[in-house]
Every structure is written in structure tokens, then in C-alpha cells.
Amino acid sequence: MTDSADIRMMERALELAAQAAGAGEVPVGAVVYRGDEVLGEAANARERDADPTAHAEIAAIRAAAGALGTWRLDGCSLAVTLEPCPMCAGALVNARVARVVFGARDPKAGACGTLMDICRDARLNHRLDVVEGVLADRCAALLTSFFAARRDVQAAARAESGMSRRAQRRSSRGT
Numbered sequence: 001m002t003d004s005a006d007i008r009m010m011e012r013a014l015e016l017a018a019q020a021a022g023a024g025e026v027p028v029g030a031v032v033y034r035g036d037e038v039l040g041e042a043a044n045a046r047e048r049d050a051d052p053t054a055h056a057e058i059a060a061i062r063a064a065a066g067a068l069g070t071w072r073l074d075g076c077s078l079a080v081t082l083e084p085c086p087m088c089a090g091a092l093v094n095a096r097v098a099r100v101v102f103g104a105r106d107p108k109a110g111a112c113g114t115l116m117d118i119c120r121d122a123r124l125n126h127r128l129d130v131v132e133g134v135l136a137d138r139c140a141a142l143l144t145s146f147f148a149a150r151r152d153v154q155a156a157a158r159a160e161s162g163m164s165r166r167a168q169r170r171s172s173r174g175t
Ligand SMILES: [Zn+2]
Pocket: 055, 057, 084, 085, 086, 087, 088, 089
């Protein structure tokens, strides 16, 4: 069930995601909170940090654990714009986070109900409540426009390198 803090925290996660997009990162933002209190927040920084584990959720969980001085995030919720992947869902279980609230589903890596359901797997030693679809349209639109813009840039780069190759061929023929 969604509560009013969930929407506000997702708004903040969307802001963080939009900032990441501006820095060339896949736009995903995450906030760890308890009640109305933000304990940690982060955006995806995989390119900046050259780190495959630098997902928004992992960094937000680390920040919250640092703020609380404990690895146990009992009673905390994490809001994230995109459904967590297996790594991040595993981190949520390990951190004993109580609830995960996500926006858009991830058909390629989603591990909170789409491809698998690590957060609600009864074989694991901790389970989370999963709330999905919060501001989902905005979360998905951010990703869609990011990838569309990146395709445009790549197409422009290909067109440009094609032109310079043609120019080189012309110059090597002496024309
Ligand atoms: Zn992840």
C-alpha cells in the first residue's frame, strides 16, 4: 500500500534520476527513508565511478547505513524509479529493508516480480513488501527519452565518421 511519503520520496528519486541523465548516466534515482525522514539518497553513477555496482539503490543503502551506524535498515523503505535488479534486490534483503517502492518495471533485469522475485522469495531469510507503479509513467518516460537521445547521438556520430572516411578515401585518391 502506498502512503503519502512514498509519492514525495519518488518525486525526489525522479529529481536525482534526471540529474544523472544530465551527466550521461542511465537515469535511475533512489531514496531510503523511514517515515518522513530521508536517510540516504543517490543516483546511478556507473559511468562516473566506472563501477558496475554503482546502482542508485546500492549507494542509497550505503548512505542510509552510514547515517544510522548500522547495516540493519529495519523499518526503512526504499523508493526507486526503476524496478531493482538482482544485485540491488539482494542488497535490500541483506539490509533488512522493510519495503521497496518502485516506479517502472524493468523487463530486462527486474528482480522484484518481473523476471524473478528476490524480495518475496520465502526461501530467503528476509522478505519485503513490494509496492510498484508509483509515478511509473514519469519514471519510464525519463528512461525512454534518455535512450532515444543516446541513439540520436550515436547515429550522428556514425554519420560523421562515415563522412570522414569518405573524405579520406577521396584524399587518398588524390581528388
Ligand atoms: Zn541494481
